[in-house]
Amino acid sequence: MVLKLLTINDNCLLLVDECESLFLHVDEHYSKESVMRVLETNPVPCIWITNYIDDLEPSFIRRFKLVIEVPKPDSTLNDRVVAEYLKGLRLSKGYRKSLVSKASPALIANATQVAKLLNFRAKKAESVIEEVISEALKASGETEEPLIYKEEM
Structure with a gap:
């Protein structure tokens, strides 16, 4: 259906982000043959x-x-991108450094936007950024519980 709408204009392009969701549901919601046909004759x-x-x-x-792997940006690029989001928040250097290793630039952007909207700076900003990132990771199932040794029972 989307493809029919897009054929009205010759200057269209369809971008499907997180396409694995669509492909994981083949045979549940649509046939594999119909997906193959779309891929081959789109x-x-x-x-x-x-x-x-x-x-x-x-x-x-x-x-x-065409299949292209786009690798993760190197840490210096991430540092530069994240530095823009952190401007004006007066975060400690140690926290700034740990933040980049903890979350993606997009997640950091969201969390710092919350801190800025609340007009928080320094320790208060760090606290709210930490909470926003932690809750987002937990909600998306991306946190891992720390391994804790338990004695044999």
């Missing part, structure tokens, strides 16, 4: 983005016209 240029290539069957991947 009249609209389409960009499929995934963070989990292993979730896609090789038969789907083979039907993409």
Whole structure:
């Protein structure tokens, strides 16, 4: 249906982010054959983005016209990107450094925006940023419980 809407204009492009969700539900909501047909005969240029290539069957991947891995940016680029978000918050150097290793730039951007909206600086800003990031990671299932040794029972 989306493809039919996009064929109205020749200057269209379809971008599907987190496409693994769509491919994981093949056979539950639509047939594998229909997905293959879309991949092979799609009249609209389409960009499929995934963070989990292993979730896609090789038969789907083979039907993409071009497959490119985009690696994570190096730490210096991340530092520069994150530095923009941290401006004006007066965070300690140690906290700034630990923040980059703890969360993605997008998550840091969201958390610092909350601190700025609340007009928090220094320790208060660090506290709210920490809470926002922690809760977002917990809600998305991306936190790992620390390993705790338990004696044999």
